[in-house]
Amino acid sequence: QVQLVESGGGVVQPGRSLRLSCAASGFNFRKFGMHWVRQAPGKGLEWVAVIWYDGTKKYYGDSVKGRFTISRDNSKNTLSLQMNSLRAEDTAIYYCARDLVDSDGYSVGFDPWGQGTRVTVSS
Amino acid sequence: NFVLTQPHSVSESPGKTVTFSCTRSSGSIASDRVQWYQQRPGNSPTPVIFEDNQRPSGVPDRFSGSIDTSSNSASLTISGLKTEDEADYYCQSYDSGNWMFGGGTKLTVL
Numbered sequence: 289q290v291q292l293v294e295s296g297g298g299v300v301q302p303g304r305s306l307r308l309s310c311a312a313s314g315f316n317f318r319k320f321g322m323h324w325v326r327q328a329p330g331k332g333l334e335w336v337a338v339i340w341y342d343g344t345k346k347y348y349g350d351s352v353k354g355r356f357t358i359s360r361d362n363s364k365n366t367l368s369l370q371m372n373s374l375r376a377e378d379t380a381i382y383y384c385a386r387d388l389v390d391s392d393g394y395s396v397g398f399d400p401w402g403q404g405t406r407v408t409v410s411s
Numbered sequence: 412n413f414v415l416t417q418p419h420s421v422s423e424s425p426g427k428t429v430t431f432s433c434t435r436s437s438g439s440i441a442s443d444r445v446q447w448y449q450q451r452p453g454n455s456p457t458p459v460i461f462e463d464n465q466r467p468s469g470v471p472d473r474f475s476g477s478i479d480t481s482s483n484s485a486s487l488t489i490s491g492l493k494t495e496d497e498a499d500y501y502c503q504s505y506d507s508g509n510w511m512f513g514g515g516t517k518l519t520v521l
Contacts, residue, residue, distance in 0.1 A: 323510070333448075333456065333501055335510040347508040383455060390444050390462050397446035397503050397510065399467065401455040 290314040290400055292384050297405030300374055308405055310367040310384030318342070318362040321387030323398055324369050326380035334380075337369065338387070338395070351377075374409045381406050413437045415502050415513035422519040427492050431516045433502030434484040443504045445485040447476055450515075451498045459500075460487060494520050 296308040310322070324336040337348045337358040346358050357370040367384050382405050385398035414436040423429040433445065445463050448456035458467050460476035463485065478485045485504075489496055497520045502513040 332499075332515045333450075333503075333512040335512065338510070349509070388446070388458065388461060394444075394505075395510075396444040396505055397458065397461060398448075398456075399458045399461070401457070403455055 290386070292386065292400065292402035294382060294384050294402045294405035297382065297407045299408045299410060301411050302375060302409055304374055305370070305372045306374060306407060308369040308371065308382055308384075308407070310369075310402055312365045312367065312384075312386075315386070317365040321395055322358075322360060322367045323385045323387060324358060324367075325383045325385055325398060325401070326378075327383070327404075328377070328380040331380075336382070339367070341387075371407070374407075376409050379407060379409045412506055412509050412511065413504075415504060415511055417500075417502060417513040417516045419514070420517040420519065422521060423492055425492050425494060425520055428488060428490040429492060429518065430489075431487045431500055431502075431518075432482075432484050433486070433513050434482065435504070438506070439480060440478050440483045440485055441480050443506055445476070445478060446503045447474075447485075447487045448501045448503065449496075449498045450501065456501065489518075492520050496520055 291313045293311045323338045339358045355373045359368045383401045385401045388397040388399040390396045416434045447460040449459045450456040459474045464476040473490045475488045499515045501515045
């Protein structure tokens with residue numbers, strides 16, 4: 289079955305960096321776009337970043353643009369998120385999610401989601 | 412970019428029907444597909460509706476989605492409410508390289 293397993297979360301001081309990973313299995317990883325979505329404690333969902341199936345296109349949410357970098361290794365079925373210059377407001381559970389495309393082949397959302405990895409930015 | 416607005420919370424009794432709204436602030440609700448996700452406490456979100464009104468396999472037909480261009484909103488309806496439906500529900504859409512979520516509605520079944 290399709291499985292997404294995030295790792296790399298932890299406690300980090302403001303201004304420092306952290307790298308998250310997502311191991312994918314059960315589907316042809318290189319054929320799907322992949323996303324990161326986060327959820328701050330007690331808050332709603334916020335889309336973070338997307339990478340095209342072949343890595344040629346990447347888009348970021350305004351709150352992380354210039355600080356976070358999404359990447360993928362299709363040979364290892366792995367998605368990554370490099371997070372630099374971390375701020376307290378980046379504290380959240382970070383989910384990786386496979387791109388959900390509509391009947392015309394356009395990206396519309398997310399399915400499935402991993403279980404998430406928790407990032408806490410605090411001094 | 413537009414904003415998707417959802418009511419903060421809704422309460423209803425088992426067996427009843429509940430409808431959640433998701434109102435788009437600008438541009439037509441029909442311009443971009445709307446998805447709905449269910450998030451039970453402590454769990455990851457899972458889609459219950461995609462492409463406005465399509466149910467993923469495994470989602471019961473008690474769940475249905477629609478859009479209303481007159482109110483520029485999408486709706487998720489759950490009929491025959493069960494206690495297991497108690498969760499947060501998020502609408503989501505896409506526009507020009509941004510994937511947006513509504514703020515979520517907390518459903519209490521009591």
